[in-house]
Amino acid sequence: MYAFNFLLLSAALFSFGIYGVIARKNAVMVLMSIELILNSVNLNLVAFALMNNSIDGHVFALFVIAIAAAEVGVGLAMVLMIYRNRRSIALDELSEMKG
Amino acid sequence: MSQPSMLLAAEESGHAIGEASGWFLENAWLIPVIPAVAFFLILFFGKKLPRGGSEFGLAAMLGSLVIAAGATWQWISSTTSHYDEAGNYEVEPVIREIVWWQSGPYEFGLGQHIDGLAIMALLLVAFISTLVQLYSTEYVNGDRRYTHYFAALTLFSSGMLAMVLAPDMVQLILGWEIMGLCSFMLIGHWWEEQANSKAALKAFFTVRVGDMGLLVGTAMLLAIFGTLQISEINALAAAGEFDSQNMLMWTAVALFIACIGKSGQFPLHTWLPDAMAGPTPVSSLLHSSTMVVAGVFLVARIYPVFHVGLDINAAGQSVNLIAAIGGITLLVAAALAFVQNDIKKVLAYSTVSQLGYMMMGLGVGAWTGAVFHIFTHAFFKCCLFLAAGSISHTAAHHSFDMKKDMGGIWKKMPVTFGAWMVSTAALMGIPFTAGFFSKDEIIDSAKHFEYTWFYYAGIIGAFMTAAYMTRATYLTFFGKPRGAAAHYMGVEHDTHGEVHEHSAHPDEAEHADGHIPDHTVDAHDDHGHDDDHAHDGHATHGRPLPFAPFDSPWKITAPLIILAALAVGAGYLNAPALKIYWFEHQTESSIGLPIDHGDDHGGEETEEPHGDEEALVVSEVAAGANGPFASAAEGGDHSYEPSGPYAVPAPPVFTWANAAPGLILVALGILVSWFASLAVFARRKNPFSPFVGLTTRSRPIGALHSFLVNKLYLDHLYEKVIVRAVAHPIAKAAYWFNQNVIDGIVNTVGTVTRRLGGWVYRNIDQRVVDGAVNASGTAASESGHALQPVQSGKVNQYGALLFGAAGIGAILLIILNG
Numbered sequence: 001m002y003a004f005n006f007l008l009l010s011a012a013l014f015s016f017g018i019y020g021v022i023a024r025k026n027a028v029m030v031l032m033s034i035e036l037i038l039n040s041v042n043l044n045l046v047a048f049a050l051m052n053n054s055i056d057g058h059v060f061a062l063f064v065i066a067i068a069a070a071e072v073g074v075g076l077a078m079v080l081m082i083y084r085n086r087r088s089i090a091l092d093e094l095s096e097m098k099g
Numbered sequence: 100m101s102q103p104s105m106l107l108a109a110e111e112s113g114h115a116i117g118e119a120s121g122w123f124l125e126n127a128w129l130i131p132v133i134p135a136v137a138f139f140l141i142l143f144f145g146k147k148l149p150r151g152g153s154e155f156g157l158a159a160m161l162g163s164l165v166i167a168a169g170a171t172w173q174w175i176s177s178t179t180s181h182y183d184e185a186g187n188y189e190v191e192p193v194i195r196e197i198v199w200w201q202s203g204p205y206e207f208g209l210g211q212h213i214d215g216l217a218i219m220a221l222l223l224v225a226f227i228s229t230l231v232q233l234y235s236t237e238y239v240n241g242d243r244r245y246t247h248y249f250a251a252l253t254l255f256s257s258g259m260l261a262m263v264l265a266p267d268m269v270q271l272i273l274g275w276e277i278m279g280l281c282s283f284m285l286i287g288h289w290w291e292e293q294a295n296s297k298a299a300l301k302a303f304f305t306v307r308v309g310d311m312g313l314l315v316g317t318a319m320l321l322a323i324f325g326t327l328q329i330s331e332i333n334a335l336a337a338a339g340e341f342d343s344q345n346m347l348m349w350t351a352v353a354l355f356i357a358c359i360g361k362s363g364q365f366p367l368h369t370w371l372p373d374a375m376a377g378p379t380p381v382s383s384l385l386h387s388s389t390m391v392v393a394g395v396f397l398v399a400r401i402y403p404v405f406h407v408g409l410d411i412n413a414a415g416q417s418v419n420l421i422a423a424i425g426g427i428t429l430l431v432a433a434a435l436a437f438v439q440n441d442i443k444k445v446l447a448y449s450t451v452s453q454l455g456y457m458m459m460g461l462g463v464g465a466w467t468g469a470v471f472h473i474f475t476h477a478f479f480k481c482c483l484f485l486a487a488g489s490i491s492h493t494a495a496h497h498s499f500d501m502k503k504d505m506g507g508i509w510k511k512m513p514v515t516f517g518a519w520m521v522s523t524a525a526l527m528g529i530p531f532t533a534g535f536f537s538k539d540e541i542i543d544s545a546k547h548f549e550y551t552w553f554y555y556a557g558i559i560g561a562f563m564t565a566a567y568m569t570r571a572t573y574l575t576f577f578g579k580p581r582g583a584a585a586h587y588m589g590v591e592h593d594t595h596g597e598v599h600e601h602s603a604h605p606d607e608a609e610h611a612d613g614h615i616p617d618h619t620v621d622a623h624d625d626h627g628h629d630d631d632h633a634h635d636g637h638a639t640h641g642r643p644l645p646f647a648p649f650d651s652p653w654k655i656t657a658p659l660i661i662l663a664a665l666a667v668g669a670g671y672l673n674a675p676a677l678k679i680y681w682f683e684h685q686t687e688s689s690i691g692l693p694i695d696h697g698d699d700h701g702g703e704e705t706e707e708p709h710g711d712e713e714a715l716v717v718s719e720v721a722a723g724a725n726g727p728f729a730s731a732a733e734g735g736d737h738s739y740e741p742s743g744p745y746a747v748p749a750p751p752v753f754t755w756a757n758a759a760p761g762l763i764l765v766a767l768g769i770l771v772s773w774f775a776s777l778a779v780f781a782r783r784k785n786p787f788s789p790f791v792g793l794t795t796r797s798r799p800i801g802a803l804h805s806f807l808v809n810k811l812y813l814d815h816l817y818e819k820v821i822v823r824a825v826a827h828p829i830a831k832a833a834y835w836f837n838q839n840v841i842d843g844i845v846n847t848v849g850t851v852t853r854r855l856g857g858w859v860y861r862n863i864d865q866r867v868v869d870g871a872v873n874a875s876g877t878a879a880s881e882s883g884h885a886l887q888p889v890q891s892g893k894v895n896q897y898g899a900l901l902f903g904a905a906g907i908g909a910i911l912l913i914i915l916n917g
Contacts, residue, residue, distance in 0.1 A: 022899040030894070091894050098892030
């Protein structure tokens with residue numbers, strides 16, 4: 001029961017994140033949503049680590065945080081470039097990948 | 100020998116076997132390694148250096164010479180302090196080896212086997228190579244492949260050095276083949292001319308023919324003795340530890356075939372004179388101490404194999420393969436030397452002839468004499484070649500033709516002339532020169548060991564040697580200057596000059612002599628036009644005339660002087676006439692008997708204990724070696740009793756009476772040849788005048804003459820008969836097979852393939868394959884079009900699809916696991 005709360009919270013965060021990625025038009029908001037997803041995963045990892053009395057999950061979570069930081073760095077840089085080129089960061093206007 | 104030499108006063112005795120030691124002896128393996136390293140340095144860095152890499156070559160040879168000299172000194176000091184009461188000098192060889200490779204139970208090593216013979220050869224090769232390198236810096240100066248010349252020359256010396264200190268047959272073959280390769284490169288050094296590259300190929304292939312024997316013989320040695328270690332082979336052969344005498348005989352024959360090829364012995368000698376196409380320093384190195392000596396050296400190195408295998412010195416034997424080949428070679432080559440116009444070719448045939456002496460010496464059991472002849476011959480032959488090069492370089496416009504471009508130059512080239520005369524005297528075997536002591540010992544041994552035929556061959560050869568060298572000397576240095584030499588001498592050359600006077604006499608002997616191959620040229624040669632052509636040709640080509648006020652530069656004359664001094668001085672290391680046996684004592688332990696057992700066949704005592712022919716077992720010889728026979732030896736016993744195949748008889752005791760016939764014939768040869776030369780070349784009236792023109796007047800003599808001029812038709816035999824007989828039918832058969840069988844198969848296969856191809860194209864390719872390809876293309880295109888709407892380019896949509904797919908996957912996972 002104790003772990004259930006953590007898992008519920010993390011599932012909620014995950015869902016918000018998914019919603020943000022799919023529904024938001026602003027690229028910055030999408031990046032923030034991805035952060036939410038990653039953090040919900042972190043929460044899960046820590047929760048299971050507590051349950052199993054193992055430190056592995058904690059270490060893993062630290063890794064995820066570091067990678068998330070790098071990912072946000074790259075993502076923001078891309079957003080900045082897109083903004084410079086198009087004066088807009090609205091994702092629905094970006095359809096160059098159309099097949 | 101009986102008398103302990105004067106050099107070696109009896110300070111210490113009782114040491115039957117001595118240990119030779121010292122830094123130089125233990126590190127003698129460096130001697131070939133230094134030039135080998137220098138070869139790579141010259142190759143990689145030579146061109147960037149101011150002297151084109153020759154400094155590496157010269158420095159390397161000097162380094163080798165220093166080590167060789169040190170090793171010689173240490174060897175001598177070990178032998179002089181170790182000899183037994185009988186006066187035998189037995190010092191163990193210094194053998195050091197590393198395992199190079201291994202195959203099953205056999206290990207093949209690289210290293211050194213230093214004993215008297217190896218020391219002698221090392222010193223000789225390093226010394227002569229150094230002089231030749233010095234000489235070359237002047238002689239090939241400005242050559243377009245100067246650097247490569249020195250690289251090859253250095254590697255050549257390295258190959259010979261590696262061969263002479265080989266501890267086993269594998270290293271020996273390695274050195275042997277390095278030399279073969281380098282001789283090819285050096286003979287063909289000026290390969291732009293067809294003749295030179297042909298000569299190089301001929302040398303290479305002729306030697307290769309013999310080399311097959313080396314490989315076969317080495318394999319047989321391994322089969323018989325189970326080892327390729329030279330010291331072990333010698334010990335086992337000498338001790339009779341082999342199964343079949345017959346097998347050993349064939350081994351000796353196979354190995355001797357290699358020596359025939361390498362040392363230019365009779366049927367395969369044809370490459371040696373052609374090898375004159377290379378630069379003169381190469382010829383001198385090749386003919387004196389390296390390459391051609393390798394064959395003789397191999398026989399001397401594993402002498403027990405030959406001695407036991409061919410029953411040399413067995414009771415009642417009057418001929419054996421080695422002696423026969425040597426004897427034939429020395430006579431044939433001496434005869435051929437008479438009809439040469441090219442000074443280098445005269446010397447080349449003389450080398451062949453002297454190698455015949457060495458082989459004959461080994462064949463009759465005169466090991467020491469033969470090895471000593473290697474030693475002395477190297478000096479005077481090298482000197483003669485360098486003198487010829489000096490004449491050509493300075494006086495004769497790079498020509499070597501004695502009849503066209505030489506004559507009368509002795510006044511202006513005192514050093515060259517002096518060196519030439521001293522070396523010629525040594526080559527003829529005039530008393531108190533080096534050649535006399537070594538050659539006389541061979542001839543004397545042949546008589547003493549009852550090889551009577553070879554005794555006669557030897558003294559007749561001495562006569563011929565004296566005669567052809569006198570002819571060459573007359574043509575080169577005396578008479579009136581001709582051609583380039585006339586120009587050099589500053590003489591207004593006379594178109595009716597001495598030799599060319601013959602043109603007015605069509606039946607003149609020497610006319611036909613030199614010019615058999617180009618009769619057509621001579622036919623219109625009315626007034627010695629060769630002179631004018633040579634002269635004018637040079638002038639119009641604007642070549643700088645090598646007009647030197649005096650002799651050649653010091654880099655050329657210095658080696659000449661040194662070698663001429665040695666052509667006399669070297670003989671005094673082993674002069675039986677003066678009771679000097681020093682060289683013999685230094686090398687006698689190398690004859691190849693089991694030194695471990697302390698027996699000695701080189702000494703005189705072997706004559707004595709084996710009066711009964713049954714006592715051939717070496718252990719008995721070993722038992723007999725300590726002392727009791729010393730007294731018998733002192734007497735200088737003349738009687739010779741054959742001592743069987745397991746012992747080398749002692750050299751005969753020198754007496755002037757024994758040497759006299761040979762010496763008389765030498766004197767006769769000089770006189771006859773001198774007057775004949777005057778009669779033929781200078782048209783002086785003397786008792787030989789009636790013989791002038793005999794070759795054209797007398798049919799049999801003319802036939803003999805053209806037989807000699809055409810080199811016994813051996814080249815014809817090889818090229819026209821053997822090569823053609825082998826090559827033509829095979830080529831024809833191969834052509835027929837090619838046309839009918841292979842082409843038939845190829846054509847059939849081609850036709851069938853083409854038909855099949857047509858059918859495949861129409862049916863499989865067009866229908867099946869194209870159908871499949873088109874169908875898959877269409878399918879891909881259609882499905883692509885169908886899926887195109889999904890690729891909207893909207894990131895959000897992609898995200899939704901991704902998560903949707905992940906969600907569906909998760910649900911499936913849960914359902915399936917649940």
